[in-house]
Amino acid sequence: MKFPSAVTVREVGTRDGFQMERGFIPTADKVQIVDELTAAGIRRIEVTSFVSPRAVPQLADAEEVFARAARRPGVSYEVLVANSQGARRAVAAGAERLLVVIAASDVFNRANVNMTMRQSLKQAQQISEVARGAGVPMIGALAAATACPYTGEVPQERVLWLADQFVELGVSELYVADSMGMGYPKQLQRLTAAVMERFPGLPLIVHLHNTRGMALANVMAAMEVGATTFDASIGGLGGCPFAPGASGNLCTEDLVHMLHGLGIDTGIDLDGLLAASARVERVVGHRLEGAVVHAGKSFQAFPIPPQLLAREGVRTVQDVEGLAFKGRPPNG
Numbered sequence: 001m002k003f004p005s006a007v008t009v010r011e012v013g014t015r016d017g018f019q020m021e022r023g024f025i026p027t028a029d030k031v032q033i034v035d036e037l038t039a040a041g042i043r044r045i046e047v048t049s050f051v052s053p054r055a056v057p058q059l060a061d062a063e064e065v066f067a068r069a070a071r072r073p074g075v076s077y078e079v080l081v082a083n084s085q086g087a088r089r090a091v092a093a094g095a096e097r098l099l100v101v102i103a104a105s106d107v108f109n110r111a112n113v114n115m116t117m118r119q120s121l122k123q124a125q126q127i128s129e130v131a132r133g134a135g136v137p138m139i140g141a142l143a144a145a146t147a148c149p150y151t152g153e154v155p156q157e158r159v160l161w162l163a164d165q166f167v168e169l170g171v172s173e174l175y176v177a178d179s180m181g182m183g184y185p186k187q188l189q190r191l192t193a194a195v196m197e198r199f200p201g202l203p204l205i206v207h208l209h210n211t212r213g214m215a216l217a218n219v220m221a222a223m224e225v226g227a228t229t230f231d232a233s234i235g236g237l238g239g240c241p242f243a244p245g246a247s248g249n250l251c252t253e254d255l256v257h258m259l260h261g262l263g264i265d266t267g268i269d270l271d272g273l274l275a276a277s278a279r280v281e282r283v284v285g286h287r288l289e290g291a292v293v294h295a296g297k298s299f300q301a302f303p304i305p306p307q308l309l310a311r312e313g314v315r316t317v318q319d320v321e322g323l324a325f326k327g328r329p330p331n332g
Contacts, residue, residue, distance in 0.1 A: 017237025140166025181211025
C-alpha cells in the first residue's frame, strides 16, 4: 500500500457534531473546545454554521463563538453557510473559508434543504459572489456522493457533474462526502480517484461517517489514490437528521491514532486530542463513539496488577516475563 507522508485532519465536530445534540451547548464550552482542539494541533476547523437559528438552534451563537475563540496563527477557522445572508454574516465574523453543501442526490437534497439540486446551485452562485467579493475561498461539498438512503447508490457521473458546477463557480476545493456512512472502500476509492483525475489541480477533502464501521477502511482506500485531507469529528460526534440510521462522523482521535501508527504525520498531539475528547463527553453528557479515548492508545503501558507485584522479586513487566520463561525467550 502506498500512503502519503502527511495528512491534514479537518475538524468538524464543533459544527457537524454540536448541531446534532438535543440540547444547546453553552457558548463558553464551545469556545473552550475549539481552543483545546487547535491547541492540540488541529489546523483546520469547521467552527460553526451561519444558518437560520430557527433551522439550527444549537448553533444560534455562531457570531459569539467566532468572536471569543482564540485565533491561533496557522489555523484556518471555517464555517458552513446555506445562503448569501449566511455568507455575509460569516465574512463579517472573520471566517477564513466558506463551505457550501449540495447533495448529489436530488431526493436527498430536497429532504435536507427543501430544494432541488439546481435551486441549490443558484443559491451557491449567490454565495460565491459574496465570497469572491470578500476574497474568502469557497469549498464545494458534494454531499451524499456515495449513496442516498432513499434511492441507493449515486451514479459517479452525477457526482462529477455536480463537481463541474462547483468548479465553474470558482471553488478553491472540492469535498466528497459519504454523508450517511453507506460507502465502501472500493467505491470510495474509485470516486476519490475520479474526482482527483478530473480536477488534478484542485485540493480534495474526504468527509466520512462511521455508520457501518467502515470509516477508517475508507480512509485507507482514499489515501491509496492520493487523498491527504480528511474531515473528522471529535469523539465521533454528529450524524445526519435526514438519513435513517445515520450515526456519527469519523472519530478524530481514532483517525489520528491510526495515522500515527502508520507513521503518517498529522502535526497533532494525540494526548491533547484525547483530553479534548474527554471534555466533550462531559459537556454533551453522554458516552461518545470514539474507541481510543475509552480503550487507550495501542501499546499503552498499564500498571502491573497488584497480585503480580506481591510476588517476591517482581517489580517490572520484564521480571514477570523472566519468571515465565526462566530468562530464556519463548520458542516460536
